[in-house]
Amino acid sequence: MSQPFRGEGELYCAKLWPGLDIRFVDGDHLLARSDRVLETVSSAVYGGGRGKADHFVNRKVPLSYNEDDPVLDLAAIIGRSGYPAHATVGLLTAAKLTHASVIEASGDRFNALCISTAGIGNAARAGVERPVFSAYAAGTINTLVFIDGQLSEAAMVGALMTATEAKAAALQDLDVKDPLDGRLATGTTTDSVVIAVSQSERFEACHAYCGAATSIGNLLGRMVYESVHESVRTRNEK
Template structure:
C-alpha cells in the first residue's frame, strides 16, 4: 500500500514487510547500509525490511551472508539489488512513523522504525564484541532505522553532515524519554545496530551548504526526526512519557527492579508478606506521582555524581534530604546514606522502597 507521497515526487510504499521508496529520478544518497552504502548517486531505490519471522522469534537470514540476504529481499520486493540500498530490522513496518516539515521551498521528511528496549546503549559503554571477519560476512539488522528525505540539492559533505544532525536528533529523542542503556548506568544514545539513509534531490533548485544546528535545514531535520523517533518507539514497545512515569523504570539502569527488591526483602528473613502481596504493593506505589518525582531527582543526583558534576558529599546531603521527604510522605523510617558512593545511595533507596512496600502491603491486607 502507498503510505505517503514525498515532495520530491517519490512514493513511500509498504508491502512484503518492507518500507520501499523507488526513485522517480536520480538522487544523492548517503547511508550506513551494508549493501550499496556510503555516498552514492546511482541508486534507484531504498528500503527498510522487517526480518522478524514472528513475535518473540529472532531474525533469520535467507543466505549465508547479510549481503546476499539483502539482495534476495531487494529482488523479492521488485528492486534491482545492484542499485538498491536497504536496511534490516526486527521492528514491524506497521509501526513506522512519518513526519514532514517545510520552510519556504525546503521540505524534510523522516521515516522511522525502531525500538531500544532490548539493545539500547550509550556510546562508550563496555562492549565485548571484537571479531574481525571476512568483508562479506553476516551483519546484525538495525534497531532504530531512519530514512531522511531532503528535498534540496546538497554537496556530498553537507549530505554527510545531515546524517550527523539526524543522529543528534535521534539521541535527543532518547534523552527526552530518559531511555536507559542496557549495558551501563548511563542514558541511551541509540541502539548498537542503528542504521540511517539520507536522501537529497539533485533536481531541486535549492542548493544548500549547511546542515548543522545553525541552519534551517538542521532545524527541520530535528523537527522531523525527533518526533518520528519518539512515535516509532511508542508504537513498537510503548516507550513514552507515560511509560517512563515509573520508579522502577527510572531505576532500571542502576539495577533496582522488581526481582532485586524482592530478593533483598526475602533475604532479610522478613516473611510478613508473600511474593504476590509484595509485587502487588510494589506495582501500586510504582507510579505514585510523589514517588516518581522524587525518584527522578534522586536518580539525577547519581547521574551527576557519575559525570563528576557534583561531589559525593553534595550527593549524600541532597540524597538524605530526599530520602527523609519520601519517608515522611509514606509514613516510614528514613534510611541514611553514610558513605559517599553510588552503591551507598542505591542501598539507601532500596531500604526505603522495602519499607514503603511492606507498609503498603500491610495496608492493603488490612493488617
C-alpha cells in the first residue's frame, strides 16, 4: 500500500500494468487513465452501470456541496478538462484526495490495482431506516479496482459485491459507527465502486466468478480492505 499523493507527488505509474497511471490534477481531481479502453461496471455518479472507459475522474468537492444535478456538474468538469465524455467514469468526494490509498498485486492469471479515497462524515449502516434524500451528499468512500485479465460478466458483478463487502469489513474493524443509532457502519450514504477490466487474453484464462473463496475474489477483497482501511485510518493526518 502507499499514499503517493501525500507530499509533492502528482503522478503514480502502475508497476504491474504499463499504460495505467493516476494523476493528481490541479488539486481538483484524481485522473486514472488507461492506454486501452476497459470494460466497466460501477455505481459511479457519471458513466455508471455497464460501459467502456479509459478515463476515470475522482473529483474533490467541498463539504457544503449541494448541486441539484451532480451528473451535469461532473459532465461540465469533464468537458472543460478535455476528457472524452463517452469514455469517462466520474466520481465525487469530499475526502482528501492526497490521502488516496493505492495498492497493486499480481494474482492467479491477472494483475490488479486498487485506489480508495475515504470520508466518513455521513457514515451509515445499510438496513437501518433513515431519512432519505435525492441530492448528492458530501463525504463518501470511492473505490476503483482495475483488473488486467479476463472476467465473465458475472465475475465483474461479483467483483463489485466482493469490493463492497471488503469496504464494510474495513469500516467494522475501524469501529466506524452510524451516528443515527451508534451501530457499526457498512459504508456512507454516497459510496461508489468501480470495476474496470482489460479483458486481455494474455493470461489465457477467463475468471468465471469473483467471490471471496475464488483466487481472484480473495485477493481483490484483501486489496480493497487494505486500501479503504488505510484511507479511513489516515484521513485526519496531514
